[in-house]
Amino acid sequence: MRRVSVFGATGSIGVATIELLQSQGGAEAFGIVALTGGRNTDLLARQARALRAEVAVTAHEECLEDLRAALAGSGIEAAAGPAALAEAADRPADWTMSAIVGAAGLVPGFRALAHGTTLALANKESLVTAGPLLLAEAAKHGARILPVDSEHSGIFQALVGEDMAAVERIVITASGGAFRDWPMERLAQATVAEASTHPNWAMGQRITIDSASMFNKALEVIETREFFGIDPDRIEVLVHPESLVHALVGFADGALMAHLGPPDMRHAIGYALNWPARAQLPVARLDLAQIGRLSFSAPDPERYPALRLAREVMAAGGLAGAAFNAAKEAALDAFIAGRVGFTEMAAVVEDTLERLAGEGGLGIPLADLDNVVEMDRLARIRAGEVIAARSGR
Ligand code: NAD
Numbered sequence: 001m002r003r004v005s006v007f008g009a010t011g012s013i014g015v016a017t018i019e020l021l022q023s024q025g026g027a028e029a030f031g032i033v034a035l036t037g038g039r040n041t042d043l044l045a046r047q048a049r050a051l052r053a054e055v056a057v058t059a060h061e062e063c064l065e066d067l068r069a070a071l072a073g074s075g076i077e078a079a080a081g082p083a084a085l086a087e088a089a090d091r092p093a094d095w096t097m098s099a100i101v102g103a104a105g106l107v108p109g110f111r112a113l114a115h116g117t118t119l120a121l122a123n124k125e126s127l128v129t130a131g132p133l134l135l136a137e138a139a140k141h142g143a144r145i146l147p148v149d150s151e152h153s154g155i156f157q158a159l160v161g162e163d164m165a166a167v168e169r170i171v172i173t174a175s176g177g178a179f180r181d182w183p184m185e186r187l188a189q190a191t192v193a194e195a196s197t198h199p200n201w202a203m204g205q206r207i208t209i210d211s212a213s214m215f216n217k218a219l220e221v222i223e224t225r226e227f228f229g230i231d232p233d234r235i236e237v238l239v240h241p242e243s244l245v246h247a248l249v250g251f252a253d254g255a256l257m258a259h260l261g262p263p264d265m266r267h268a269i270g271y272a273l274n275w276p277a278r279a280q281l282p283v284a285r286l287d288l289a290q291i292g293r294l295s296f297s298a299p300d301p302e303r304y305p306a307l308r309l310a311r312e313v314m315a316a317g318g319l320a321g322a323a324f325n326a327a328k329e330a331a332l333d334a335f336i337a338g339r340v341g342f343t344e345m346a347a348v349v350e351d352t353l354e355r356l357a358g359e360g361g362l363g364i365p366l367a368d369l370d371n372v373v374e375m376d377r378l379a380r381i382r383a384g385e386v387i388a389a390r391s392g393r
Pocket residue numbers: 007008009010011012013014036037038039040059098099100101102104105122123124125148149150201202203204205206207265
């Protein structure tokens with residue numbers, strides 16, 4: 001029986017993962033080791049009971065009593081906090097879903113690689129902040145990382161049987177987010193509620209806002225570079241409002257292999273769950289005759305400054321990815337809290353990176369996870385200073 005853990009089980013990706021595990025046999029077919037969540041302890045306990053998990057972990061110590069109460073009589077262990085998340089990742093599993101949002105997902109995913117099995121990686125922040133460390137850890141233990149981001153799953157699928165040496169370019173698509181048709185001058189006034197609705201995908205709030213600002217795509221460009229080991233200048237972003245073509249791989253002979261599918265994460269999750277086989281999945285089938293046409297355009301650099309910042313981060317290398325992600329998370333928190341405007345997020349990230357570069361800390365090579373965690377902490381402090389200076393004005 002395959003032993004499975006799901007980190008971030010109560011989120012958008014996590015719930016879809018649990019649904020697929022259930023549709024493929026649930027507790028009869030999988031030995032569920034750990035399920036983790038945040039404040040939604042009722043949902044976490046229901047998932048753990050339904051799948052007969054060994055342990056359920058909430059990220060928050062103050063939620064432990066609620067989780068214990070919700071699990072009473074089930075025999076399922078309850079635990080809380082970052083150390084408990086890391087301990088849960090140390091329990092051997094054959095397949096681990098990394099679907100915590102943000103830098104908090106790094107340590108559990110990293111620790112799970114030590115089992116030398118499969119890590120299904122939705123947490124793109126892991127690759128952005130610590131890509132080389134993650135890949136080295138996977139190689140050291142003979143573990144496999146399978147991408148769960150839809151674009152990266154699409155690239156991965158387009159590369160089956162291909163030689164990376166023949167790859168000329170990789171194109172990832174972007175819907176353009178909630179504001180792609182808004183006049184530029186209105187963007188500064190965009191509210192949190194407006195930024196939290198995606199035209200095509202139903203996702204967690206943070207990634208939805210990151211889609212509107214294209215910080216999500218910026219992270220994904222870096223994720224592409226790290227995961228596929230391709231030069232940044234061979235990675236392109238294409239605006240594609242329909243979100244049906246997820247990625248394209250261009251080869252030396254001029255062929256362009258596209259991955260198409262409905263905007264439904266159950267495809268990428270199910271692909272990673274059943275790889276290298278393909279299973280019947282409960283996703284819609286595209287009727288291209290009915291869809292009729294697909295449209296594409298180049299992203300407007302003025303509308304989406306995050307894409308330029310991603311290029312600068314890749315050029316800097318080292319700890320710049322960790323700094324970028326942390327500054328982005330801090331700017332997003334500040335936007336959600338009403339402290340900075342929508343278009344100010346990019347300015348906050350840029351100013352933070354400039355300060356850190358001035359202090360000489362950005363290009364430092366990645367030595368270990370502690371470096372990354374320390375840069376994450378420092379970048380949040382610097383971003384906090386930048387935000388305070390701006391919102392004090
Ligand atoms: P979400 O906000 O819906 O869920 C996040 C999960 O992480 C929840 O289980 C939450 O309890 C947990 N969590 C939040 N903060 C935590 C912390 N500090 N410590 C431990 N656990 C914490 O997020 P999501 O949309 O499911 O995204 C999860 C990850 O997958 C992100 O990295 C995102 O970029 C990536 N991703 C998501 C989608 C999507 O369609 N939702 C697509 C591609 C990639």
